[in-house]
Amino acid sequence: MTPLAYALLGLIRDEPRSGYGLRKVFETTPMGNYSSSPGSIYPALKNLEKAGLVESRATGKKSVLAITTTGETAFATWLAQPVTSEEDPNIALLRFAFLQNNRPQSLDFLMSYARCAHAKVIALRNFLDSEPGQALPLQARLAVYHGLKTTEAAAEWAADAYRQLNEDITP
């Protein structure tokens, strides 16, 4: 299961869609970061179908893909994964985007996300303070600093999001 496969599965879980409909989502929303062109989407959909996670349904004339029970289970398992430092943060974020109405899991996610972001910030600071880091030319140091700043912003985002989700509970 690739990230693209999970993105497709999640979109289909939200509502049954055709291959073309899925492509439109990627073209017209920021989810476009996760994919692209027919050459990747259609084969991925076939894999999902082969694995029994989605099935083709004829609604009137059009054939759309709907998630199966097996698919729901597999998707829920994926959603429950905690964030780790090894994982691409963008893929973790993709999971978060699909965590609708699941406040406890969302809060767990944000916790582990913030932890990983923090760990990365510390690692980058340590690198900049180390001798190889000090010996770097200015531009290279600034490039590392870029990572530091954006990761700090990500950590702050996680803290903000945590607050927002908590406030949501007591209106």
Next chain:
Amino acid sequence: MTPLAYALLGLIRDEPRSGYGLRKVFETTPMGNYSSSPGSIYPALKNLEKAGLVESRATGKKSVLAITTTGETAFATWLAQPVTSEEDPNIALLRFAFLQNNRPQSLDFLMSYARCAHAKVIALRNFLDSEPGQALPLQARLAVYHGLKTTEAAAEWAADAYRQLNEDITP
């Protein structure tokens, strides 16, 4: 030429290195984001050699790879590319990290980088304000917001870096 190939070429330009030496750089610095394991590095190095961008030199017992004149030219051309919105920002940043001692080109880079970051911020804000954006579940909105926050941080970084490089000129 893949990003990995450019990363390798840049490291070899800075100083001649062996395949193993290159791997160590990826393992011990934040440049590790750009690669990984022998299975990708050694084939990539062979391609660089085949293309005449690097050549193998025997220094004492060890054989190290050095950049050729053709390689220098190709690398300089790559470095001069402006940042575009289509490009993966991480790859743009990789270019920046190699722009040592080239203040004018660095400033140009930061300008185009900031422009792209700004454009992305505006696009994300527009999306969040649009009807499909409004209809999103909270978690999905927050995920987009993550992109917004980190991109804003990236834009600020570019402005800061611009100032630092300018100050550097008049001590």
Next chain:
DNA sequence: CCAACCATGTAAGCTGTTACATGATTGA
């Protein structure tokens, strides 16, 4: 009627990942 969009795919080629394989050297 023609352009644009709906809609689904296939094929070639390249890259990268994972895992395996091999052997030399060095420090405790």
Next chain:
DNA sequence: TCAATCATGTAACAGCTTACATGGTTGG
């Protein structure tokens, strides 16, 4: 001497990108 590190690769496999191919429908 034994583990770690130096050092260089190969092979199987899967995935994505680009480009191509095909045909239906709809609005101006």
